[in-house]
Amino acid sequence: MTTLTTSPATASGTPKPDHNKTRPRTPSEWILMILAVLGALLVVFPMLLLLLNAFKSPADYANSSPLDFPEALDFTGIQTFWETQNFPRALWNSIFISGMVAILAVILSVLNSFAIGIGRVKGRTWIVLVFLMANLIPQEMLFDPLFRLYDDLGLLSNPWSVIITFTVIQSAFGTYLLASLLGTFPKEILEAAAVDGASRWRILRSVIVPIVRPTLSVLMVFFFIWTWNEFLLPLAFLNSSDSLTVPLLLEQLNGERQTDTTTLIAGTLISIIPTIIFFLIFQRTLTRGITAGAVK
Amino acid sequence: MKHRTGYAAAALAVGALTLTACSSGGDDTPAPTGADGSTDWSGQTLTVMHYEGDDSAMGIAWNRAIDIFEEETGATVDLQTTAFEDLNASAEQLFDSSDAPDVSEYNKGNGTAGQLAAIGVIQNLDDAYAEYGWADKLGAGVDTIAKYNEDGVMGSGSFYGVPNYGEFVFLYYNEDLLAEYGLDVPTSMDDLESAFATFADAGITPLTTSAQEYPMGQLWYQLALSQADRSFVDSYQLYTDVVDWSGPEISYATETLADWVDAGYISTSVTGMTAEDAGLQFINGEVPFFYSGSWWYGRMLSDITSFDFGITNWPDTTLTPGSGGNIWVIPVESKQPELAQIFIDITMRPEVQALLGESGGLPVAADTSDIENPDAQALIEIFNEVNDRDGLSFYPDWPTPDFYGDLNSVMQGLVNGDFDPAGAQAQLEEYYESYVSTVR
Numbered sequence: 001m002t003t004l005t006t007s008p009a010t011a012s013g014t015p016k017p018d019h020n021k022t023r024p025r026t027p028s029e030w031i032l033m034i035l036a037v038l039g040a041l042l043v044v045f046p047m048l049l050l051l052l053n054a055f056k057s058p059a060d061y062a063n064s065s066p067l068d069f070p071e072a073l074d075f076t077g078i079q080t081f082w083e084t085q086n087f088p089r090a091l092w093n094s095i096f097i098s099g100m101v102a103i104l105a106v107i108l109s110v111l112n113s114f115a116i117g118i119g120r121v122k123g124r125t126w127i128v129l130v131f132l133m134a135n136l137i138p139q140e141m142l143f144d145p146l147f148r149l150y151d152d153l154g155l156l157s158n159p160w161s162v163i164i165t166f167t168v169i170q171s172a173f174g175t176y177l178l179a180s181l182l183g184t185f186p187k188e189i190l191e192a193a194a195v196d197g198a199s200r201w202r203i204l205r206s207v208i209v210p211i212v213r214p215t216l217s218v219l220m221v222f223f224f225i226w227t228w229n230e231f232l233l234p235l236a237f238l239n240s241s242d243s244l245t246v247p248l249l250l251e252q253l254n255g256e257r258q259t260d261t262t263t264l265i266a267g268t269l270i271s272i273i274p275t276i277i278f279f280l281i282f283q284r285t286l287t288r289g290i291t292a293g294a295v296k
Numbered sequence: 297m298k299h300r301t302g303y304a305a306a307a308l309a310v311g312a313l314t315l316t317a318c319s320s321g322g323d324d325t326p327a328p329t330g331a332d333g334s335t336d337w338s339g340q341t342l343t344v345m346h347y348e349g350d351d352s353a354m355g356i357a358w359n360r361a362i363d364i365f366e367e368e369t370g371a372t373v374d375l376q377t378t379a380f381e382d383l384n385a386s387a388e389q390l391f392d393s394s395d396a397p398d399v400s401e402y403n404k405g406n407g408t409a410g411q412l413a414a415i416g417v418i419q420n421l422d423d424a425y426a427e428y429g430w431a432d433k434l435g436a437g438v439d440t441i442a443k444y445n446e447d448g449v450m451g452s453g454s455f456y457g458v459p460n461y462g463e464f465v466f467l468y469y470n471e472d473l474l475a476e477y478g479l480d481v482p483t484s485m486d487d488l489e490s491a492f493a494t495f496a497d498a499g500i501t502p503l504t505t506s507a508q509e510y511p512m513g514q515l516w517y518q519l520a521l522s523q524a525d526r527s528f529v530d531s532y533q534l535y536t537d538v539v540d541w542s543g544p545e546i547s548y549a550t551e552t553l554a555d556w557v558d559a560g561y562i563s564t565s566v567t568g569m570t571a572e573d574a575g576l577q578f579i580n581g582e583v584p585f586f587y588s589g590s591w592w593y594g595r596m597l598s599d600i601t602s603f604d605f606g607i608t609n610w611p612d613t614t615l616t617p618g619s620g621g622n623i624w625v626i627p628v629e630s631k632q633p634e635l636a637q638i639f640i641d642i643t644m645r646p647e648v649q650a651l652l653g654e655s656g657g658l659p660v661a662a663d664t665s666d667i668e669n670p671d672a673q674a675l676i677e678i679f680n681e682v683n684d685r686d687g688l689s690f691y692p693d694w695p696t697p698d699f700y701g702d703l704n705s706v707m708q709g710l711v712n713g714d715f716d717p718a719g720a721q722a723q724l725e726e727y728y729e730s731y732v733s734t735v736r
Binding site: 058059062063084143144147148151154156157232235236239240241248251252253254260261 | 349350376377378379380381382385386389390393394395572576579580598599601602
């Protein structure tokens with residue numbers, strides 16, 4: 001919250017950087033800066049805890065506070081995690097599932113919203129509402145019927161069960177967002193394209209998609225992250241050890257009454273590395289914000 | 297960790313020795329192996345699912361059982377490990393689907409295995425029990441959790457599962473702290489309370505527990521059990537009769553706990569502590585006593601380095617919280633029910649059971665003389681003491697699906713003063729009766 005309140009102030013300060021250098025900071029600026037630093041610390045704190053504790057031996061962990069430095073660097077947690085769990089396999093499953101969902105859901109959203117937003121079909125508000133139901137229904141309700149469906153189709157423990165489910169769920173949100181965006185799409189551009197003899201397919205591919213591409217790439221990143229973090233439905237559909245995703249793999253480390261905490265911490269540390277790499281690659285897309293395309 | 301690996305390796309080595317000894321003896325009785333050997337299972341696959349860690353006692357013993365199974369039947373085992381919470385969430389669907397394992401570990405109790413038995417998702421094992429004679433191997437109190445009636449209530453009806461290990465709750469104590477204050481291991485309630493008083497006077501909180509999770513509820517139950525006989529347990533757990541929530545058993549438990557909190561024997565901070573926090577307090581040597589279960593034992597052995605600890609049964613009681621452990625069940629969609637039964641039978645063999653005991657678990661069908669590790673012996677010794685007095689009385693939260701949370705919230709209220717003992721009892725009765733009155 002603190003970072004949110006500070007951003008307008010710093011934004012208004014940035015156009016005159018030369019002034020900032022010469023004049024001393026006002027007390028309110030100092031306060032805002034301290035708040036921003038505190039906010040950043042809050043965000044970094046869990047990571048710090050992970051780093052501190054992932055390299056402790058179980059005895060060291062038991063005998064010290066979570067904030068203490070490890071007595072000696074101990075890699076047994078990381079080693080146990082790596083040896084007992086097939087992390088590369090889970091990582092591949094997660095990337096494959098999230099990647100496919102991101103791509104397929106964006107394609108589906110574009111096609112749906114083209115019909116609803118540009119095509120202006122009758123009763124589009126209701127159609128969008130029906131689409132949104134996929135997001136509004138609690139996943140617990142989908143658990144049993146979808147499980148039986150995939151059981152009959154022979155898709156249990158198959159990544160496609162999760163990919164199909166989440167392509168539908170994510171594209172429901174995508175359709176909602178893109179349909180309202182395309183509803184305000186300038187008619188002049190579409191008419192100009194039609195005058196030039198472009199077919200509908202051509203208009204979609206060569207006119208609309210390039211213009212809303214920033215929004216699409218942001219959507220794709222969000223779909224990827226949302227699907228990556230999904231837990232309940234993958235838990236239901238993916239039952240064999242080979243089909244687990246990263247969050248499910250981490251859950252495996254929780255015991256009935258006890259948890260091997262250092263292994264869990266080490267596993268968590270390892271499993272956020274791909275997420276951090278992903279963030280670094282797509283950082284620019286993420287910060288562009290979901291409404292980026294709406295301004296154009 | 298190094299210590300634990302060494303311990304496990306030693307256990308394996310000893311287990312292997314007992315195993316060779318047993319298998320050479322096993323040649324004298326070829327009848328069961330001959331019967332199995334008449335069918336050729338090679339090329340078949342048995343999917344086994346469980347949620348025990350690879351280096352836990354059960355994990356070690358069951359890996360050994362898998363080796364024996366593959367060797368004797370020629371079939372291969374596809375081992376799927378899962379997590380307790382995962383299976384808890386998905387078993388009802390999973391066991392009735394094409395993805396169902398052929399044999400699986402599952403959580404015992406009315407709300408879990410009982411429910412699956414009632415809706416027919418796990419197989420009735422009466423015939424298998426008759427064929428393999430498992431009932432003779434399981435002691436009374438242990439087999440209660442293997443039987444469920446048509447409503448899914450344990451204790452009577454048909455067999456639906458096979459417990460492979462036991463668990464129970466007892467007192468962990470810090471030998472060094474006791475010696476420092478010139479105290480002996482308490483053998484009576486008076487001893488225990490005077491030890492508590494000694495530590496409290498010296499500014500040390502004597503007993504750690506957790507009101508946020510199971511430990512304090514189990515302590516409360518133990519106190520009630522110390523005043524009770526078997527008919528109380530039957531009423532409380534098996535709904536045979538109405539429980540008197542202001543009777544002598546429960547009044548003693550709530551009042552004693554309230555007194556202990558007032559006297560400073562139990563810190564008021566337990567309301568915010570998890571079982572892990574309480575265990576860590578004991579492991580760090582901050583408190584002399586911790587009342588909790590056998591599932592902590594391996595952890596204590598490996599993590600306590602700065603002092604010696606001991607274990608003893610709760611004094612002055614014939615009944616003790618505890619039960620058979622989780623059970624093997626055969627899902628209704630199992631593709632290999634016969635192989636599954638053979639596998640379960642192998643896990644019940646003396647050599648596998650002995651290995652389970654050597655590795656720090658509580659075997660249900662082991663010959664104690666096979667077990668040589670002194671730490672394992674110490675545990676099995678006090679477990680046998682409980683079984684000799686037919687003392688296993690299950691856990692306080694079993695009667696209703698929500699009682700775990702209910703009990704914890706009342707325990708928290710009792711500690712922070714929201715409830716006086718009478719109020720706590722009335723509240724517990726309300727929670728308990730709201731469910732039990734519908735099934736009694």
